[in-house]
Every structure is written in C-alpha cells, then in structure tokens.
Amino acid sequence: MKVAASSGKPAFVFFVPLALGVHFFVQSTPLYTPQVPFVPDPRTPLPAQWKEPGYGKFLWIQSPNFGPRPKNAVVDTVVVHSTVVPTLENTTRLFYDTKSQVSAHFTIGRDGSVIQNVSTFERAWQAGVSMDAFGRKNVNDFSVGIEIVNLNDGKDPYPDAQVQMVGFVIHEMMRRFPIKQIVSHEFIALPRGRKNDPKNFPWEKLKWLDLPLYYGENPAAPAPVAKVP
Numbered sequence: 419m420k421v422a423a424s425s426g427k428p429a430f431v432f433f434v435p436l437a438l439g440v441h442f443f444v445q446s447t448p449l450y451t452p453q454v455p456f457v458p459d460p461r462t463p464l465p466a467q468w469k470e471p472g473y474g475k476f477l478w479i480q481s482p483n484f485g486p487r488p489k490n491a492v493v494d495t496v497v498v499h500s501t502v503v504p505t506l507e508n509t510t511r512l513f514y515d516t517k518s519q520v521s522a523h524f525t526i527g528r529d530g531s532v533i534q535n536v537s538t539f540e541r542a543w544q545a546g547v548s549m550d551a552f553g554r555k556n557v558n559d560f561s562v563g564i565e566i567v568n569l570n571d572g573k574d575p576y577p578d579a580q581v582q583m584v585g586f587v588i589h590e591m592m593r594r595f596p597i598k599q600i601v602s603h604e605f606i607a608l609p610r611g612r613k614n615d616p617k618n619f620p621w622e623k624l625k626w627l628d629l630p631l632y633y634g635e636n637p638a639a640p641a642p643v644a645k646v647p
C-alpha cells in the first residue's frame with residue numbers, strides 16, 4: 419500500500435484518526451480482563467449400564483438433592499455414614515432421585531470405588547436435624563458427608579479398600595477446608611438415638627488423620643421427648 423507523501427496530504431490526516439482509534443481502544447479496554455478458562459462439566463448422568471469405577475477412582479454422578487451453603491459458612495467437619503442400602507449402585511440411584519430428598523457429597527463402595535454426588539462447595543442433605551459437640555446445629559451447613567456402603571447391621575464388615583478410601587477422601591478434604599473434626603451420623607443426629615450409623619466402623623483406622631473423632635451417642639444431645647402413654 420502506498421501512503422506516500424507524494425499524495426500531497428499532510429501527515430496528520432493519517433495520524434489523527436489513528437491516534438483517536440488507539441485512544442478509544444485504550445479507554446474502552448479494562449486494565450485487567452479476567453480470563454475464565456473453559457472447564458468441561460465433570461458431572462455425568464446416571465449410566466444406563468452400571469459399572470463400579472474401581473478402587474481409588476471417582477465418578478461424579480450429580481444428585482439433584484442439594485442447596486447452597488449459608489453465606490460465610492466454613493466447612494470444618496466430616497460426617498461419616500453407612501448407607502444401609504446394600505450396594506453403591508442402589509445408593510447412587512437413591513441420591514439421584516428427587517423424591518428421596520437425600521444425598522451425600524461422596525459415597526464409597528466396598529471395593530473403594532467413589533461416587534461424588536454433590537460438590538463440596540454446596541450443601542448436601544445428609545445429616546438431617548443435628549448438633550455437634552460444640553452445640554452447633556444444622557451440621558449440613560458446615561460439613562462434608564461421606565456415605566459408606568454397608569448394611570449397618572453391626573456385622574457387615576468394612577473392607578480395608580473401602581476404609582482406605584474413606585481416609586483418603588477425608589485427607590483430601592483437609593487440603594481444601596480447615597477440617598477440625600470427624601463425626602459419626604449417630605453422634606450428631608437429633609434427638610439422641612435417631613441414627614446409629616456407621617455401626618461398628620473401625621474408627622482406629624482413621625487415627626492417622628490426627629483429627630478428633632466423635633462417635634457413639636453424644637451424652638450431651640437431647641434425648642427424644644418421652645411419649646405420654
């Protein structure tokens with residue numbers, strides 16, 4: 419392109435519009451434009467053909483049963499449950515169903531397969547009416563709930579692969595949140611005696627996490643109101 423001086427036009431004829439253009443561009447461009455990276459949605463629908471992910475593998479099958487945590491909620495508690503439902507598949511189906519109105523953040527199968535049901539930044543519906551050792555109610559607000567596939571009859575064993583993954587998931591939660599305690603559903607459920615899960619869980623196998631463990635019945639929790647005969 420020839421923009422030679424031979425055209426006879428003064429230089430500012432070219433430079434003024436250019437300068438105005440640059441000025442407008444600079445004015446209209448913020449100093450810092452946040453770049454939101456594209457993250458593919460990790461949530462998958464319930465597979466038509468069920469397959470356990472396998473030891474140490476995670477599959478995210480989103481439960482619709484959750485809500486936001488309260489503003490400024492600090493997640494500092496892990497609640498451990500057992501499912502009573504005998505399989506990982508059936509527990510996942512239960513949490514997938516809006517009618518059940520229940521969910522957990524993670525469900526851990528007997529072989530150490532992990533299904534994530536709810537983002538840990540959201541509030542899963544796992545603990546129900548509850549209070550912790552510090553007298554704080556609505557434990558769902560500030561906890562991550564982990565379900566362990568087990569009949570909860572006190573006899574069904576918790577295989578090592580499963581217990582290892584429970585410890586692993588809690589350990590990961592400690593990297594993400596200021597976790598200060600692990601509690602059983604039994605300990606926090608109100609009124610006292612409403613829940614007894616996870617029954618006969620081998621708590622000593624979580625000692626390496628070096629966190630206070632609260633399980634069994636909480637003697638400080640209110641007992642059910644006696645029925646008038």
Ligand SMILES: [Zn+2]
Pocket residue numbers: 498499500544603613615
């Ligand atoms: Zn429970």
